[in-house]
Amino acid sequence: MFCSQCGTHITDNSIYCSNCGFKVKSDNTIEQKSTRRLTNDERNGMSIYFNDICRLEFIKNALQVKKEEVEKLIENSKTIRCYSKTYFWDHSYGLPYEKRYKGVDNEIMFNFGFDGTDFYFYIQSKQQRIIDEEWVQYYPPIDFKNEHKLTEERLQQLSEPVTREETTWFGKTKKIPVNLWNYTGEEYYSGQASFAADWRPIFLDLLQTAKVELSKDYESAQNNLEQCPKQLTEIEDDLTKASELLKKQYDLNIIPNKFRNLESIWYICDYFDSSTESLSEILVHLDLDEIKEKLDNIIKNQQKIIINQAIQIAQNKSIITQNQEILGRLSSIEHNTEKISQNTQEIANNTLSTTQWSQIAANNAEACAWISMANYIKNI
Numbered sequence: 001m002f003c004s005q006c007g008t009h010i011t012d013n014s015i016y017c018s019n020c021g022f023k024v025k026s027d028n029t030i031e032q033k034s035t036r037r038l039t040n041d042e043r044n045g046m047s048i049y050f051n052d053i054c055r056l057e058f059i060k061n062a063l064q065v066k067k068e069e070v071e072k073l074i075e076n077s078k079t080i081r082c083y084s085k086t087y088f089w090d091h092s093y094g095l096p097y098e099k100r101y102k103g104v105d106n107e108i109m110f111n112f113g114f115d116g117t118d119f120y121f122y123i124q125s126k127q128q129r130i131i132d133e134e135w136v137q138y139y140p141p142i143d144f145k146n147e148h149k150l151t152e153e154r155l156q157q158l159s160e161p162v163t164r165e166e167t168t169w170f171g172k173t174k175k176i177p178v179n180l181w182n183y184t185g186e187e188y189y190s191g192q193a194s195f196a197a198d199w200r201p202i203f204l205d206l207l208q209t210a211k212v213e214l215s216k217d218y219e220s221a222q223n224n225l226e227q228c229p230k231q232l233t234e235i236e237d238d239l240t241k242a243s244e245l246l247k248k249q250y251d252l253n254i255i256p257n258k259f260r261n262l263e264s265i266w267y268i269c270d271y272f273d274s275s276t277e278s279l280s281e282i283l284v285h286l287d288l289d290e291i292k293e294k295l296d297n298i299i300k301n302q303q304k305i306i307i308n309q310a311i312q313i314a315q316n317k318s319i320i321t322q323n324q325e326i327l328g329r330l331s332s333i334e335h336n337t338e339k340i341s342q343n344t345q346e347i348a349n350n351t352l353s354t355t356q357w358s359q360i361a362a363n364n365a366e367a368c369a370w371i372s373m374a375n376y377i378k379n380i
Helices: 040-077 152-159 199-250 262-273 279-285 288-293 295-314 317-331 337-350 354-373 375-379
Strands: 081-090 107-114 119-125 127-131 134-138 163-167 173-177
Touching: 040 199, 040 262, 040 295, 040 317, 040 354, 040 375, 081 199, 107 199, 119 199, 152 199, 199 354, 199 375, 262 279, 262 288, 262 295, 288 295, 295 317, 295 354, 295 375, 317 354
Parallel strands: none
Antiparallel strands: 081 107, 107 119, 127 134, 163 173
């Protein structure tokens, strides 16, 4: 027969469409499918199946998150290394001072950069913009440009006192220090033309600290660029394998397409293990939108536990043997001709085929073998 919702061809004894999850009601026989309770072996077998999928979904999700983190780390390691520090100042006189109040015009950030060859430096002040009808203060993204390089000429300019010439009584001239710091950038508070000389020693002290920290950061970034690509390849290989194992599980068409995601599988697995209801009864009560809202909390609280549990089970030969014995009994059930002729409809309505149980057993063995040997997921 065909699903009235999406038109997909499905077996005559289906309650749910394997493609869209729509509940099919073709006759009374189908409606009776959920009335028969599963045997202990059948429940245990389904529990093994759901838990295998649940663990693989969590492993796949963790690997995807880790992959994105490593990719971001690689990209970040390619940028100019940055060291910043915030100061407060009296913009009326250009003097540094202790924080007295928070305002957009009395807070600045000293930014130092290093690209492996040259050091950079510039100052920026907070800006304001309206977000959700409120004024919000923020620093623009740090962007080192060629004019920010600390060339020998610029460094000398920033390090030496600003002076003016003064003529003495005897007609001689001499240079007199003035209370200015020779910083000519336009990134700081736009209404103040100059900084007081008090900033010069602050800049020089911070520069020495920045050079040490930036050199360490640059070395660490280079190590990342050397090691992370190999790490990324390993993660991608594991992610591909986890996806392949999941596909084999889902290809058995026991779970409809719309429920083939982390949040639904976690709910089904938890519900099935803590109740006596069948899969069809569970799917009726599954509120996918509500479960998705709880996804972040589920991952935060359960992901590490479930992955560690998967590793422990994959390394526990007694549990694997026990699971394989259960699945083996289910996949080797034989019925004589008379039984088959008498109970074909009941068997079709209430149990998975021996072929499906055999594939579940094979998939379980393959998943456990991979999890026990995939060293990378142990460090997620």
